[in-house]
Amino acid sequence: MLKHICSPTCTHGVSPEDEKDVKEEFKVARRSFLRDAMVASGTAVSASALSVSMTPSAFAASAKPGSGMTSHYYIPASANTVLWGYFSKSAKPVVTVESGDFVTIETLTHHANDDAERMVRGDAGAESVFHWDSTKKGVNRRGAGPMDAKVGAGGGQGVHICTGPVHIKGAEAGDILEVRIIDVTPRPSANPLYKGRAFGSNAAANWGFHYGDTLTEPKKREVVTIYEVDATGERNWARAVYNYKWTPQTDPFGVVHPTIDYPGVPVNHSTITKNDKILQNIRIPVRPHFGTMGVAPAEADMVTSIPPNYTGGNIDNWRIGKGATVYYPVAVPGAMFSVGDPHASQGDSELCGTAIECSLTGTFQLILHKKASLPGTPLAELNYPLLETQDDWVLHGFSYANYLAELGPDAQNAIYSKSSVDLALRDAYHKMRHFLMTTQRLGEDEAISLMSIAVDFGITQVVDGNWGVHAVVKKSIFPARGV
Amino acid sequence: MLKHICSPTCTHGVSPEDEKDVKEEFKVARRSFLRDAMVASGTAVSASALSVSMTPSAFAASAKPGSGMTSHYYIPASANTVLWGYFSKSAKPVVTVESGDFVTIETLTHHANDDAERMVRGDAGAESVFHWDSTKKGVNRRGAGPMDAKVGAGGGQGVHICTGPVHIKGAEAGDILEVRIIDVTPRPSANPLYKGRAFGSNAAANWGFHYGDTLTEPKKREVVTIYEVDATGERNWARAVYNYKWTPQTDPFGVVHPTIDYPGVPVNHSTITKNDKILQNIRIPVRPHFGTMGVAPAEADMVTSIPPNYTGGNIDNWRIGKGATVYYPVAVPGAMFSVGDPHASQGDSELCGTAIECSLTGTFQLILHKKASLPGTPLAELNYPLLETQDDWVLHGFSYANYLAELGPDAQNAIYSKSSVDLALRDAYHKMRHFLMTTQRLGEDEAISLMSIAVDFGITQVVDGNWGVHAVVKKSIFPARGV
Numbered sequence: 001m002l003k004h005i006c007s008p009t010c011t012h013g014v015s016p017e018d019e020k021d022v023k024e025e026f027k028v029a030r031r032s033f034l035r036d037a038m039v040a041s042g043t044a045v046s047a048s049a050l051s052v053s054m055t056p057s058a059f060a061a062s063a064k065p066g067s068g069m070t071s072h073y074y075i076p077a078s079a080n081t082v083l084w085g086y087f088s089k090s091a092k093p094v095v096t097v098e099s100g101d102f103v104t105i106e107t108l109t110h111h112a113n114d115d116a117e118r119m120v121r122g123d124a125g126a127e128s129v130f131h132w133d134s135t136k137k138g139v140n141r142r143g144a145g146p147m148d149a150k151v152g153a154g155g156g157q158g159v160h161i162c163t164g165p166v167h168i169k170g171a172e173a174g175d176i177l178e179v180r181i182i183d184v185t186p187r188p189s190a191n192p193l194y195k196g197r198a199f200g201s202n203a204a205a206n207w208g209f210h211y212g213d214t215l216t217e218p219k220k221r222e223v224v225t226i227y228e229v230d231a232t233g234e235r236n237w238a239r240a241v242y243n244y245k246w247t248p249q250t251d252p253f254g255v256v257h258p259t260i261d262y263p264g265v266p267v268n269h270s271t272i273t274k275n276d277k278i279l280q281n282i283r284i285p286v287r288p289h290f291g292t293m294g295v296a297p298a299e300a301d302m303v304t305s306i307p308p309n310y311t312g313g314n315i316d317n318w319r320i321g322k323g324a325t326v327y328y329p330v331a332v333p334g335a336m337f338s339v340g341d342p343h344a345s346q347g348d349s350e351l352c353g354t355a356i357e358c359s360l361t362g363t364f365q366l367i368l369h370k371k372a373s374l375p376g377t378p379l380a381e382l383n384y385p386l387l388e389t390q391d392d393w394v395l396h397g398f399s400y401a402n403y404l405a406e407l408g409p410d411a412q413n414a415i416y417s418k419s420s421v422d423l424a425l426r427d428a429y430h431k432m433r434h435f436l437m438t439t440q441r442l443g444e445d446e447a448i449s450l451m452s453i454a455v456d457f458g459i460t461q462v463v464d465g466n467w468g469v470h471a472v473v474k475k476s477i478f479p480a481r482g483v
Numbered sequence: 484m485l486k487h488i489c490s491p492t493c494t495h496g497v498s499p500e501d502e503k504d505v506k507e508e509f510k511v512a513r514r515s516f517l518r519d520a521m522v523a524s525g526t527a528v529s530a531s532a533l534s535v536s537m538t539p540s541a542f543a544a545s546a547k548p549g550s551g552m553t554s555h556y557y558i559p560a561s562a563n564t565v566l567w568g569y570f571s572k573s574a575k576p577v578v579t580v581e582s583g584d585f586v587t588i589e590t591l592t593h594h595a596n597d598d599a600e601r602m603v604r605g606d607a608g609a610e611s612v613f614h615w616d617s618t619k620k621g622v623n624r625r626g627a628g629p630m631d632a633k634v635g636a637g638g639g640q641g642v643h644i645c646t647g648p649v650h651i652k653g654a655e656a657g658d659i660l661e662v663r664i665i666d667v668t669p670r671p672s673a674n675p676l677y678k679g680r681a682f683g684s685n686a687a688a689n690w691g692f693h694y695g696d697t698l699t700e701p702k703k704r705e706v707v708t709i710y711e712v713d714a715t716g717e718r719n720w721a722r723a724v725y726n727y728k729w730t731p732q733t734d735p736f737g738v739v740h741p742t743i744d745y746p747g748v749p750v751n752h753s754t755i756t757k758n759d760k761i762l763q764n765i766r767i768p769v770r771p772h773f774g775t776m777g778v779a780p781a782e783a784d785m786v787t788s789i790p791p792n793y794t795g796g797n798i799d800n801w802r803i804g805k806g807a808t809v810y811y812p813v814a815v816p817g818a819m820f821s822v823g824d825p826h827a828s829q830g831d832s833e834l835c836g837t838a839i840e841c842s843l844t845g846t847f848q849l850i851l852h853k854k855a856s857l858p859g860t861p862l863a864e865l866n867y868p869l870l871e872t873q874d875d876w877v878l879h880g881f882s883y884a885n886y887l888a889e890l891g892p893d894a895q896n897a898i899y900s901k902s903s904v905d906l907a908l909r910d911a912y913h914k915m916r917h918f919l920m921t922t923q924r925l926g927e928d929e930a931i932s933l934m935s936i937a938v939d940f941g942i943t944q945v946v947d948g949n950w951g952v953h954a955v956v957k958k959s960i961f962p963a964r965g966v
Contacts, residue, residue: 202932202935202936204928204931204932204935208931208935209908209909209912210912210916210931210934213909213912214927214931215916215927216927223928223931223932225928225929225932227936237960238936240929240932243928243929243932278926278928278929279925279929279932279933280962281961281962282923282933282960282961282962283959283960283962284933284936284937284960285937285957285959285960345936345937346935346936347934347935347936347937347938347939347940348938348939348940348941349908349934349935349938349939349940350935351912351931351934351935351938351940352931352932352934352935353935354935355935355936356936420903420904420905421903421904421905421908421942422903422904422905422945425692425832425904425942425945426692426696429692429693429696429834433693433698440765442762443761444697444698444699445687445706445708445726445761446708446723446726446761446762448687448691448693448697448706448834448835449685449687449706449708449723449726449762449835450762450765450767451693451830451834451835452685452687452691452829452830452832452833452834452835452836452837452838453685453710453721453767453828453829453830453838453839454767454768454828454830455830455831455832455834456830456831456832456941457830457831457832457834457941457942458831458939458940458941458942459904459908459940459941459942459952462905462908469942474768476766476768477720477765477766477767477768478764478765479763479764479765
């Protein structure tokens with residue numbers, strides 16, 4: 001499905017054949033947990049919510065589907081459809097959808113300007129976002145910080161280009177938003193020189209776990225590696241193209257960036273030295289996913305996109321890809337869903353600070369579960385982002401489960417000096433215990449034993465301020481519901 | 484192969500058919516890394532080392548195979564063939580083997596006395612090890628501590644029953660010992676009441692990550708859960724049988740054990756309350772493996788079996804099972820290999836303190852790589868236990884890479900208050916960087932980028948004093964050698 005990647009000006013409809021594909025693809029991709037659960041608990045999902053009837057893709061067209069119909073919206077990435085570096089409960093939605101609707105969303109990597117020739121040039125959407133001349137930027141605010149910050153508007157306190165927000169009609173605090181990832185495709189380079197290829201950037205950056213702890217000098221160097229991904233989908237691996245050491249970059253407003261301290265600074269390639277004999281013959285398995293995806297938190301009006309939190313955000317788990325579903329606790333009216341930080345591949349820990357940061361387009365189905373319908377279902381009491389893949393439940397622990405509430409008014413700055421993997425493991429333990437005790441109705445001693453013999457705890461990331469540990473448990477170990 | 488599990492008194496030989504199976508099984512189980520590597524580096528493994536010709540299994544019979552022959556030894560578990568709770572470079576070897584020989588080794592879980600009816604009774608080997616009456620114990624020393632320790636001889640400073648040591652002829656410090664795990668089978672209950680079944684114990688113990696951090700009272704409880712494993716190999720899952728809270732146990736010498744503070748204390752089942760309606764219908768995937776396996780360290784004569792170290796030991800990684808190979812740096816003459824702490828299943832982190840502790844029998848091939856042959860091969864400079872599975876390289880980081888050398892004379896006690904996952908991740912980062920730079924000849928910047936996009940860091944265990952983080956990288960990402 002979605003063999004054709006729409007451009008921002010694309011107005012064609014989705015064909016009836018593709019409609020069918022959408023439904024089939026997801027059904028095959030994984031067994032549906034929630035549908036079973038809802039049926040088991042007596043709250044049948046209405047037939048209308050499961051039937052898919054697409055309206056013509058229409059950016060921000062407030063389609064008013066009739067009863068029994070769902071809509072399919074298309075949100076291109078452009079200067080008008082993104083928030084750069086923050087979540088905001090009060091941002092103007094780019095589209096308002098009903099529960100059950102589909103949304104195809106373009107996302108841009110905030111590292112595209114590391115090689116603008118390959119990742120920006122000729123791409124109208126990316127050009128509108130990354131535009132920056134001596135008088136203005138396509139998107140001025142980058143981050144939740146002050147607009148007069150020396151480094152640039154928004155202070156770079158938050159870096160991810162998040163497309164959205166999408167307002168889900170009727171969503172309120174206490175509800176759960178289910179996000180099904182139907183499809184993920186790379187965004188091809190729009191530069192004719194690189195036809196059929198897509199590119200990503202990996203920055204071994206100053207916030208990386210390795211920074212300052214290197215064998216060779218200078219120990220505090222930042223290195224950008226450009227990777228190539230096959231945009232046609234024929235190859236399931238990426239390869240390195242070249243790398244370079246970051247050199248101080250002067251942005252079009254005249255501010256010098258000695259390190260990667262502000263997102264989207266155009267890298268002047270005449271100031272860098274490219275090494276192209278790197279990682280020769282090495283094939284990186286591709287794991288396309290969204291590093292940052294979630295709903296707006298309630299605790300502040302404008303929240304940096306960097307530390308993940310109870311509402312999701314920058315979880316940076318490579319398992320959040322095609323066929324996966326994430327359940328988020330809704331914290332504000334409309335939920336205000338947005339997505340960004342697309343990755344072609346990442347390892348658990350995201351050690352050097354970034355993944356292969358590579359623009360992607362995703363198709364999502366958004367399903368709202370109202371608070372009143374939750375008791376007795378596995379989503380009751382869910383207060384963190386829960387991931388379901390084909391085979392596993394994946395729970396996300398953080399050093400601070402809700403750092404905005406726990407660390408006080410300066411939380412968005414304070415979090416960076418307070419995280420540890422040990423704390424994140426503690427939180428993941430608490431969450432997995434709760435999950436087993438509520439959704440599987442186990443006693444505490446049963447849950448603790450099971451965690452030691454059948455749950456795998458891994459390091460999600462140690463580079464996002466609020467560090468993460470995920471806990472993975474196989475769905476197959478649990479008895480069929482109702483048995 | 485090895486459909487028949489030998490008993491300690493078993494003297495029959497391995498049939499020619501089984502010989503062939505041994506070779507085939509391992510060949511199919513994974514691609515051989517080292518053979519390729521050795522050939523590539525010009526150091527061909529001699530044809531004789533690859534040809535397998537078994538002599539009759541003979542415990543401690545110093546077979547003297549002729550040129551081109553390898554031997555197959557059988558080491559039953561008994562009071563005379565185990566060290567309980569420690570590694571020792573000066574212990575008397577139970578057998579001396581040549582490089583390339585096969586050894587089938589019985590291992591006993593030190594938790595068998597949690598349910599002696601199921602895991603000890605009628606089993607001559609286990610009975611000889613666990614024997615304990617008012618006058619004597621089958622194995623008196625349990626741990627590397629003082630013999631007059633109040634809690635019992637050896638102080639429980641080390642708890643695992645390790646079968647061995649096996650002396651490898653010609654092994655010296657600086658060499659590498661390759662241990663191929665050819666087969667792993669559960670040890671069936673010898674009690675006729677439980678024919679065809681095997682059992683294991685999971686103790687949510689005072690050294691667990693959860694201890695004192697529970698929802699229900701008493702927060703500092705210890706809970707033992709008994710699991711059943713199918714000994715016939717027909718089922719690939721385990722199920723819980725019952726659990727009980729640990730109550731103070733008086734050992735046959737009259738010492739009271741208020742907690743699990745000494746290994747092998749017989750649990751008097753008249754003092755406990757069994758709950759048998761637990762984990763109903765839940766199927767735990769079986770992952771048989773050896774929690775503790777390694778060679779003797781050089782730093783002390785007697786070293787507790789609990790914290791893992793550069794020589795391996797209690798790594799507690801469930802990937803160390805059938806088809807896997809571990810490479811250990813040899814630290815003392817003869818290498819002094821031993822194995823114990825058998826597990827039917829464990830999750831990454833081993834959160835509550837133990838796995839499904841279940842007696843197993845393993846067949847291993849031991850191959851010595853002399854120091855002089857290492858330069859130019861992937862094993863050059865290897866100073867930690869390296870695991871190879873069918874698909875992956877798995878490197879083991881610890882809070883302290885060599886805690887015995889780093890923490891001074893009191894290291895064996897001091898380690899328990901000094902570990903963190905963060906430190907173990909730091910060590911795993913250093914080791915993976917070294918691995919990529921030496922075995923794959925990458926520059927530091929290439930290695931660091933690759934680690935962030937293609938290496939998964941997971942939490943091995945947080946309950947063994949010296950905490951562990953493993954780094955997993957797929958073998959398939961690397962180009963074929965010589966290309």
